[in-house]
Amino acid sequence: MSTVDLLDRVAAPAPPVRPKRRARLPDLRRWLSPLALVALWQVASATGLLPPDKLSSPWTVLRAGIDTARSGELGEAFAVSVTRVGTGFLCGAAVAVVLGVVAGLSDWGNVLIDPPVQMLRTLPFLGLIPLFILWFGIGEEPKIVLVALGVAFPLYLNVHSGIRNVDDQLVEATTALGFTRWERLRHVVLPSAVPQTLVGLRQSLGIAWLALIVGETVNADAGLGYLINNAREFLRTDVIVVGLVVYAVLGLVTDALVRLLERRALRWRTG
Template sequence: MSVSTTGVLTRADPAASGAPPRRARRRLPSLRRWISPVALLVAWQVASATGALSPDKLSSPWTVLQSGIEVARTGELGDAFVVSLARVGAGFALGAAVGVVLGIVAGLSRWGEALVDPPVQMLRTLPFLGLIPLFILWFGIGEETKIVLVALGVAFPLYLNVHSGIRTADERLVEASRALGFTRAERLWHVVLPGALPQALVGLRQSLGLAWLALIVGETVNADAGIGYLINNAREFLRTDVVVVGLIVYAVLGLVTDALVRLLERRALRWRAR
């Protein structure tokens, strides 16, 4: 420590004193976050081993692990995974295109907002299960119903976030672009859309989570393949171990897709101050 001429204590500069500079410590993941999941897993196994938890209600973690290895070895899980992934991919592409386009139209135009926003808000409040009978009448019991359900789950979060991101664009940046002589198209491309990108990526994370939820609902409707079909078939035979395996696969897929979006977010928003 040193005393300045104004009588205020100031920290001595390590470089000036010849002391080596301190290296920034890399933060390691905290192991404390694993305490409660591991404790729940142990409690689950103990309850199953002691008979407090009946296997008809819920199989033990060890049984679930063995069943997961078995359905993976036979190829049944892999086939179901490919089918479900294809459904989510098709539904996501359709829903993302609709949600982004409608969000841009409603965000950039007052007339667009007046015409687009009311019906979107009304449809957004409808539950998936309530729409299934109508979709079956329109599209049948094939793949179309499942893909449309996933598309709805994707479209609404993207629409809301894209619309809000455009509406909340920084007015100072917009005015600065006008002063610099940007055309409307240039302002949209260089100012408005980049400003809306952070919130649009939040909507993308939400939409991917809802996509898997919508797929679970869709695959309960006369599906003959997919992870949902695997779960329903196991339920008929009281195979709670296979049911849990299917749910774990859904959870892992949701976490993986969310991690991919977060990686995209870090790369796309490198310009943003941290």
């Protein structure tokens, strides 16, 4: 090794050392208010301020959840509802992404696709159920279509908006660098639309569970909604609350999964 090479190596700055990220512990303070509400609920039930025919106590709800889980009734309803949401989500997300990309990239696609989508998304779920029953009967199809619609509209809006709002300066830079249309789409347009698409994905999953609740409370013979309706007929408020808690937990779990995907997919945005 020559002296010049040795001096160059000594004079070269050392690569920056990135600090190790510490694992973020969950903030236990966020559990204070939920636990306080549950304790207040239990006290109100124990003192008679909250009669059991209106709302069962947390302890009664917990025992009802254990009993329905042991009997297999809760597990069967859980599997049916998750299958319906999964099928409806896949169908609705596929349609939303295709329409959003076409309408976002093409002026003609925007003119032809966006107006009917904007009109259809304002229709209420409850108003569509009788029509879906006439079209598809009372089987699984109306519930899956209802979930697919609930997923499609918010995801379409975010995909469409994310593509349309790409920074013009980035597009001009790729043109100056000689990028082809496909390279511009792959390296700039679609990655720029990912953050807003993930926001739409979180919204879609939340609405999917709401749509499922509506669909399962009408002409359903299985699922969490059927479990809740059946409990209503026998004034079992404890079982009703169990079903609602399962719905809430499923919504929180799916939202947490999307947030985890968001952190992994958007690591390039962190400094």
